[in-house]
Amino acid sequence: MLKKIIYILLPLVIGCAKIDSYTWVQTLPHPWELTEKELGSYLLKFQSRFPDYKNRLIAINLWRLGTPYGIFCLGEEKGIDTDPIIRIDTSDCTVHVLTTMAYAESKSVEEARKKMIQIHYKPDENGLVEPNYKSRWHYTSDRLLNNFKTPDITSKIGPADLAETVQIEINRKIDGTQFLDLDWTSKQSIKYIPSVKITQAILDKLPIICGVAFVKKSYFKNGIVIAHEGYVINKENLIHASSDEKMTVNVDFLTYLFKNQEPRFDGVMFYDIIEG
Numbered sequence: 375m376l377k378k379i380i381y382i383l384l385p386l387v388i389g390c391a392k393i394d395s396y397t398w399v400q401t402l403p404h405p406w407e408l409t410e411k412e413l414g415s416y417l418l419k420f421q422s423r424f425p426d427y428k429n430r431l432i433a434i435n436l437w438r439l440g441t442p443y444g445i446f447c448l449g450e451e452k453g454i455d456t457d458p459i460i461r462i463d464t465s466d467c468t469v470h471v472l473t474t475m476a477y478a479e480s481k482s483v484e485e486a487r488k489k490m491i492q493i494h495y496k497p498d499e500n501g502l503v504e505p506n507y508k509s510r511w512h513y514t515s516d517r518l519l520n521n522f523k524t525p526d527i528t529s530k531i532g533p534a535d536l537a538e539t540v541q542i543e544i545n546r547k548i549d550g551t552q553f554l555d556l557d558w559t560s561k562q563s564i565k566y567i568p569s570v571k572i573t574q575a576i577l578d579k580l581p582i583i584c585g586v587a588f589v590k591k592s593y594f595k596n597g598i599v600i601a602h603e604g605y606v607i608n609k610e611n612l613i614h615a616s617s618d619e620k621m622t623v624n625v626d627f628l629t630y631l632f633k634n635q636e637p638r639f640d641g642v643m644f645y646d647i648i649e650g
Contacts, residue, residue: 398423399436406441406463413462414482421481427649428583430478435583435605435613438474441465441622443615448473448494454507460490467603468514470615470622471585474605475523479649493523508556513544514587514600515564518645524585528643531579532567538641539565540589546597553596564599569637577609577627580644586612586627589641601639 405413420437424430444464449455460473472493473486480486496509503509511517518526529537545552546559566589567576583605590601604614612627631637 396433396436399433402437404440405437408462410483414484417477417483417486418481420478427478428581428647431474431583431605431647432607434474434478435607436624438462438465438470438622439613439624441470441615443617443620443622445617450505450507450510459494459505460487465615465622466617467615470613471524471603471605475647493521496521508558512554512556513598514603515562515598515643516544516560518587518643519562519564523648523650524645525648526643527584527646528565528567531644532571532576536567536571536576537565538568539563540591540594540599542594542597542599544597544599548595553598559597564643566599566641566643568641569631569639572628572631572642574610574628577606580606580609581646582609583607583647585645585647587643587645588639589643591640600643606644 402416403412405416408416420430420433424433441462442464443466445466447457447461447464447466448459448469449457451457451459460476461469462473462477465473473490475493476486476489479489491505492503494511495503495505496511497503498509511521517524541563542561544560544562545554545556547553552559585603586606587600587603589599593599593601602614604612606612606627607624610627611624612630613622613624615622631639631642
């Protein structure tokens with residue numbers, strides 16, 4: 375079944391890399407079944423076969439199809455959250471996005487771990503990045519607005535008259551308390567495109583691969599904007615860690631966004647993926 379899912383996508387990505395390169399991904403063992411040493415050897419092969427970063431992101435996304443779903447599966451390996459800093463055996467939506475970036479930028483597991491720290495945590499006042507619970511990018515909307523690795527490109531994709539704006543204090547609940555105990559909140563003006571205005575013409579403006587974050591208005595009362603995220607590939611496919619399917623899947627974006635002709639979410643934000 376996994377090979378069938380990958381095969382369906384191959385013709386769609388022929389424009390960004392040779393078709394036989396993506397066929398190679400089908401021959402690989404499942405990444406979640408590898409030892410660290412084996413995983414490191416494959417990261418080297420991905421670097422060699424896909425020297426272009428965006429093509430490599432696509433390839434690793436395809437490789438990770440079928441990864442078992444697990445929510446809140448990353449931590450700092452100490453303190454409040456003792457889960458691993460990076461892992462390959464399970465993913466939730468944000469974990470899939472961030473770990474795929476880390477693996478795409480690395481030639482070893484140890485390098486990927488270091489990359490993950492740089493991606494997943496905010497620098498302190500001295501510019502140093504150390505993994506601790508309170509410095510983690512807990513909120514996707516905050517990350518899209520303030521982390522150079524995943525910059526918001528929504529305004530470049532949709533005309534201004536399509537957008538809606540929410541004024542929100544991230545991590546501040548309607549009763550004034552913090553949703554997460556971070557000693558931090560952030561007042562933001564966040565633009566998104568309502569789901570009902572998303573068409574293939576909008577998707578056609580996307581790069582060959584980018585991120586997508588889904589807005590849920592019912593979450594606003596808790597100081598939260600984004601309910602889910604994933605990758606959009608070839609302007610029409612969504613690869614994401616699905617809580618419904620209990621694994622990472624590849625689906626048609628518009629089919630996913632509109633279930634029984636009703637939008638699953640209230641809006642979307644799009645973001646770029648920056649190497650470095």
